[in-house]
Amino acid sequence: MTETAETLDPTDWEALRTLARRIIDDAVDYTRDIRDRPVWRDMPPEVRKRFQTAAPQEGQPLGEVYDDIVQNMLPYPMGNIHPRFWMWYMGSSNFTGALGDFLAAILGSNLGGGDHAAAEIDKQVVNWLKEMMGYPAEASGTLVSGGSMANLIGLTVARNRMSGIDLREEGLGGLAAPLRFYASDQVHSCHQTAVETLGLGNRALSRVPSGPDCRMDLGALREAIARDRAGGLAPACVIATAGTVNTGALDDLEAIADLCAEEGLWLHVDGCIGALLAIAPRGRSLVRGIARADSIALDPHKWLHAPFEVGCALVRDAGAHLGSFTLTSEYLQTSARGIASGAWLHDYGLQTSRGFRALKVWMALKEHGVAKFGRLIEQDLAHARYLTARIEATPALQLCFPTSINIVCFRYDPGELPEDALKRLNTEIMLRLQETGVAAVSDTTVKGRHCLRVAINNHRTTRADLDILVEEVSRLGMALKAEAFADQG
């Protein structure tokens, strides 16, 4: 009887080599020619339908699967690697990072821990990020899926450490008084999810009013803490934001660090947008004091342009970090020698199995160096200043908020239109920019004013791209005004 064992390996390695080379060739062209394509385009219904079929019971040749991707997936991207994509706050990826993800998948390693080179790279990337933040070598950290998870890790350690009890054992029922966290009213929504997930409840996150500059009002913070203490609550942690999603405003980290030291509170910095300003020669001063934080969340898939996903949580007190998550089960014992002799990297967070997301960051940092990433951050800041100046010099455009980093809030405002008509008009401008594939911007409402929001976190953007944006917004605005679009309600 012949052996009938199956495997996922190909029967013809040379045919695989040919196809794999074609895929790499196409990927290089796709990235090189990104400018020649629209930022985004609507998927025709017949294409969408192809993604709604039942699970294939039988296979087909990989070449056919790839053709399907070429025809039906690659033409309909989200668009964030395009030079004129400035929506929300994303990174624009890089080819080296993509190779990193490919090579990581070739090893297929599990970074839950163990003694292997990938684990050394995971730890080295965390160490490099600590260094960039000015954190001491004894601090700890972990790579996670993104900023939301990094913030959850930081807030979990803050909660456990500040509870004053063995919270892991006793749970929230063991608390003498309800814990309170403080953040400005501009705080990212993931912090609400975090306090809800941590069982503290949304009410435990006190939203401190921000001033007209969208930075946390420190007088109001002091008052909120005093009021809570007097009311029998237990102030635990201040979440400072280094770069808010709405406008890029940076809380005063030095002053908040002083206040936390005085009040005996944990300082967590949400640096998903701005922490990496620490590597930018001129931007650095904007995050002065960040190294005084007890924990920092940052996002290499934003200003380091790593392909999604990779975030990082850093905790100054390694004991507090490990103490919040470590657990040694009988099936995950370490040994003195062999594969299980490495550290358990899963001890620093919530995942047991972990992907090798470090490699894409490691390769790009080795190739380009930290200094170049710092310069690219400066370039984005300069782009934002340039766009701001162009808006200010264009009568029908109105800057809605002072630009502090790389986020520009503005709108088309021909005058004499009420607020709701302006909102309709600008929303339509935003949608037409997207639908024509010219540019991608998003919108938000800051202090009651609706505006278009341009987050220039893109190493491919040039000034000419920003000129196109200014011209297109003006042209669309004028055309829509002429057809009395805004009046229609």
Ligand SMILES: *Cc1c(COP(=O)(O)O)cnc(C)c1O
């Ligand atoms: C992006 C962002 C987050 C969430 O990070 P993800 O990587 O999207 O999970 C949190 N806070 C701020 C300020 C952000 O900009």
